[in-house]
Amino acid sequence: MFIVGFLKYGERVWALQRGSNGNFALLKVYSKTSQERAYVLKTRAKMDREEEILFDAHYMFHFCMGAFINVSLERWSTDAVLSYLDPVLPLPYEFNMDMYDLVEAELSLLYDLFYTKAQVVHSWPGYLIRAISLLGTVSAFLLFRLDDGKGAHSRVDVSISYMLLVGAIVLETTSVFAIVGSTWTCGYLHCQGWNRTNAMVLCIRRLIQVGSQRKWLHSIGQRNVLDYCTRNQTDWMNRIVEATVLKKWRRKVKFSVSTKITMKFKELVLGQVRRTMTHYSETWTILDAPGKCVLTEYRLLDDMGFSIKDRDFAHCILIWQVATDIYLCCCDDNQHQRRCLKAEEDDKVLVDAIKVLSKYMGFLMIHPSLLPGGVPSDSTINNLENLWKDSKCSTSSEFARSLLYHKRDDRPYISLAGELLRNRMNLPMLRVIFGVWVEFLCYASYHGTGISHCIQLGRGGEFLSVIRLVIHHIQLFHHKYSERLPSDADTL
DSSP states (O other), X not given: OHHHHHHHHHHHHXXXXXXXXXXXXXXXXXXXXXXXXHHHHHHHHTSOHHHXXXXXXXXXXXXXHHTTSSSOHHHHIIIIITTTSOTTSOOSOOSSHHHHHHHHHHHHHHHHHHHSSHHHHSSHXXXXXXXXXXXXXXXXXXXXXXXXXXXXXXXXXXXXXXHHHHHHHHHHHHHHHHHHTSHHHHHHHHHTTOHHHHHHHHHHHHHHTOGGGGXXXXXXXXXXXXXXXXXXXXXXXXHHHHTSTTHHHHHHHHTOEEEEXXXXXXXXXXXXXXXXXXXXXXXXXXXXXXXXXXXXXXXXXXXXXXXXXXXXXXXXXXXXXXXXXXXXXXXXXXXXXXXXXXXXXXXXXXXXXXXXXXXXXXXXXXXXXXXXXXXXXXXXXXHHHHHHHHSOOSSHXXXXXXXXXXXXXXOHHHHHHHHHHHOTTOOOXXXXXXHHHHHHHXXXXXXXXXXXXXXXXXXXXXXXXXXXXXXXXXXXXXXXXXXXXXXXXXXX
């Protein structure tokens, strides 16, 4: 048992040493021959949807790592992906929910590499350690069972020893079966050319249906600036906390919540990202000012460009969140309903998506590590708090409507809300607002540091990381297989 413990400790140290970006950049990528690609396609044909996505995630995993570590993406995409995708065959993912699930699976594999011992366990030394560990534990149990000197010890001590040894055997056996049935083992067996053994493992996986266990990102953070500014500031406890160093901590905890993201929300976001990146690829990149593409498309850049030009990214988010809240609140009024929702009566799903996306970007504003450019200054928030104190409103919705009567040059969010409500050209304004928020999301995900995304994986994952990978996948497929992209039909 001492030898087993020593091996386990050594394995852990080895895994910690290898769990860094620099080591991942040194991983080799092997090109696949036509015979290997034929086996891949034959194997995929026998899989259900969940297993197929996991299978593809392993073969495109080096491309996933290239999106987060400091290496050339061109090398990874050429060697790891294009050698897997046959240029004669249709695209395996046409930018629908299958691609979203593929990205989630890739992120779960990336989590394994950073936060588990996967790259150590799924190697010959790792398999050898598991075999020695199981055999050593079983041997210790048998030796203890056959020991004639147990009578010198109390019955309680002997019983506890049996329980510990049996528990250790159960844990080791479970660990061995988990490793044998892992997708990492399937990938390793295929790389070694043991296709029959690989097929047996895949068959067992299908019987117990373990593919869905790789889906793990189900909720995102939410924070609304107006809700924070209209909080109860008369309570003595709130005043004490606001006056101490706990102010920033309180903002993150008390005024941040999480909400589940629905399938429809994912489809809307994915469809808008794909539409923007493929339809306007010649004039738009995610390096441009966020929101510029959709405002240009609807010829609104001259009227609303002030909200995104020559401003910090965090300030743009703040302006658009307040303006969006004002717009949505005023559209609920009978006075503006005909003007705002004339052609969008059935867009409740789109309104819900806008609210979720707007509050998610607001959530990022209190997490400096996730937002490129840092967090905004408190001047705008302080201005809103002062307006709330001077108003006679009782709810944040009433306060949002009242802001329209406080228009000034230093309050661009009110000017933007006025432009949205006027809607001179009778545009589908909800789609415009949603498009701007999706561009904000893409900008934040692409310009965030790779290390911040990897850190968030250890905390449960972040929606930004999913969008970052989606962007890279669309870029790859669009540039390499543009002649086989889906039609230009609207995805919203």
